[in-house]
Amino acid sequence: MSQAVIGENSQVIFHFSIKLEDGSAADSTKVHNKPAKLTMGDGSLTANFEKCLLGLTAGESKTFELEPEDAFGQPNPDNIYYVDRSKFGPETPAQVGAIIAFTQPDGTELPGLVREVQGESVTIDFNHPLSGQRLTFEVDIIEVEG
Incomplete structure (x- = not known):
């Protein structure tokens, strides 16, 4: 059976960690072992974040850096x-x-x-605490459907 590849409408279950520019951890789903669930294209993540996930399959890991506009935006x-x-x-x-x-x-x-x-x-x-920051995301893809 071929593995599903993350595409435009995939449902993805994944762990992620967010690191600040100084290398400190800002957030991680691994702390409580509760992976995130996402439907690609539902607007919960920025388009550039989703682009970084396209083409990945279950079991793959990837690290990428996002500018503030592609992560949590600039403070308003x-x-x-x-x-x-x-x-x-x-x-x-x-x-x-x-x-x-x-x-x-x-x-x-x-x-x-x-x-x-x-x-x-x-x-x-009331801005997101991570707004205005360049962030490093580490993702571990657990499951891909669709």
């Missing part, structure tokens, strides 16, 4: 908000570096990073 200044310090309590103190989940009007939660605390104003950054 519209995603920086200033929140009144009174909105924070003992469970969620306004501390620089803290990641706090904010409930959106539609009920979904959006994580924000506390960038700055000045007086009664707290600066929250």
Whole structure:
């Protein structure tokens, strides 16, 4: 039986690790042994990320580098908000570096990073924490369908 090759509409199960430019690990599905599942072309990954997967088969591994625009994008200044310090309590103190989940009007939660605390104003950054960074991805393809 020939192995399925990743194509335009393949379903792919794979492990990935993301490394920052300094070589430190930012994320890895191997930590909890929960591989990612992807349907090619569904928009969950950028086109350039998907291009790096095309042609791979189960059992293959590949390492590639992506510029910020091809990974998590550049930070968007519209995603920086200033929140009144009174909105924070003992469970969620306004501390620089803290990641706090904010409930959106539609009920979904959006994580924000506390960038700055000045007086009664707290600066929250809702950009993806890896936006603006050149990243190295290591993928291990586990299964390919279609």
